[in-house]
Amino acid sequence: MIGALGERFQYVKAAAKFKKNRSDVAAPDRVIAMLEQRRKWAAEAGLHPDVVEKIYRELVSYFVAEEQREFGVVRQESQPGAAPNNYGVVKQTGE
Numbered sequence: 001m002i003g004a005l006g007e008r009f010q011y012v013k014a015a016a017k018f019k020k021n022r023s024d025v026a027a028p029d030r031v032i033a034m035l036e037q038r039r040k041w042a043a044e045a046g047l048h049p050d051v052v053e054k055i056y057r058e059l060v061s062y063f064v065a066e067e068q069r070e071f072g073v074v075r076q077e078s079q080p081g082a083a084p085n086n087y088g089v090v091k092q093t094g095e
Contacts, residue, residue, distance in 0.1 A: 005059075008063065009063070009066065012063045012066055012067045012070070013066070013067070013070045015067060016067045016068075016070035016071040016073075016074055017070075017074050019067075019071055022068060022071060025064060025067045025068050025071050026064055026068075031060055031064075034056070034060075035053055035056060035057070035060075038052055038053065038056050039052065039053055
């Protein structure tokens with residue numbers, strides 16, 4: 001599993017180069033559709049869909065944060081008044 005996550009991370013970094021804006025990175029509609037499919041797969045495998053969704057939400061949060069970071073690096077953005085959270089995601093101070 002760790003190897004697969006590492007491979008996924010490389011794809012995430014590469015994908016940031018092709019996104020037009022930060023909204024394309026987050027893609028909430030795509031995430032919702034993916035989570036629905038993972039819940040279905042979990043149930044079919046005899047796993048609790050809520051647990052699998054929680055795991056995937058955490059992974060998606062991490063990978064979106066990393067892709068957002070890479071998106072900024074690719075475009076050499078700076079975000080004044082920002083502070084990193086646990087995943088290195090830049091959140092505006094006061095959030």
